[in-house]
Amino acid sequence: MTAKKIAQDFPVVCVGGSAGGLDAYTRLLRHLPVDLGVAFVIVNHLRTVATRLHEILPSFTQMPVELITDRLDIKPNHVFIIPEQRDLHILDGEFRLKPISKPRGWPDVITVFLRSLTHRWGDGVSPAPLAVIASVMAIANSRSANDPQ
Numbered sequence: 119m120t121a122k123k124i125a126q127d128f129p130v131v132c133v134g135g136s137a138g139g140l141d142a143y144t145r146l147l148r149h150l151p152v153d154l155g156v157a158f159v160i161v162n163h164l165r166t167v168a169t170r171l172h173e174i175l176p177s178f179t180q181m182p183v184e185l186i187t188d189r190l191d192i193k194p195n196h197v198f199i200i201p202e203q204r205d206l207h208i209l210d211g212e213f214r215l216k217p218i219s220k221p222r223g224w225p226d227v228i229t230v231f232l233r234s235l236t237h238r239w240g241d242g243v244s245p246a247p248l249a250v251i252a253s254v255m256a257i258a259n260s261r262s263a264n265d266p267q
Contacts (some may be wrong), residue, residue, distance in 0.1 A: 126211055128194040130239055134161045134228035135252035142252035143171070147179040158197045159186075159235075161206060161228050168233065172199045188215045200227065207234040 135142060143160060150158075158181075162169060172185040175197060183197040184190065186206065190213045192198070198213070205227055207214040220226050224257045232249055 126192075126239055128155050128157065129248060130159060130192065130208075130235060132159050132161055132228070132232055132235060132249045133252065134163070134232075134249060136163055139252040141172075141175070143175060144178045147175060147181075147252070150181070152180040153195055155194045157192050157194050159200070159206070159231070161200045161231050162199065163227050168172070168202050169199060175199070176249065186213045186215065188213065206231040209234075216236045248263045 133139075133143065133146065139162060147158075160175075162171065162172060167187070172183050176183045179197060181195055181197050183199065185199050185201055186204075187201075190198070192211055192213060194207065201215065203218050204215045205217070205219050207216060207230070217231060218227065228251065
């Protein structure tokens with residue numbers, strides 16, 4: 119069986135935030151063109167509360183909004199939402215979900231995803247991944263995505 123090849127020639131933007139990030143998410147999506155050629159990944163660091171962002175955000179954009187499932191292909195002109203209690207990784211152009219690595223204390227799901235994104239996305243020619251952090255606590259408690267730990 120041959121592994122499928124997913125094009126990684128478009129940017130991925132991680133939009134990280136907390137429960138209070140809804141206003142920032144809606145304002146961002148409301149002003150984005152539908153055909154920008156970018157995949158947007160909203161990484162909310164909710165640990166135990168189920169997200170409803172995939173139900174709320176379609177009202178603010180014409181791009182498809184999807185709750186991420188394991189092995190979902192990353193596509194441009196889409197908005198993807200991390201589910202609760204999961205760490206998010208990228209491998210071979212797909213999302214990979216794992217149980218949350220830090221179930222207690224301040225969750226670091228944004229840092230986990232950014233680290234995976236910077237190490238496993240791109241074709242060496244396309245633009246580097248970008249991050250928009252809509253949470254002061256996430257910035258204060260995270261390390262560089264390129265930090266090996």
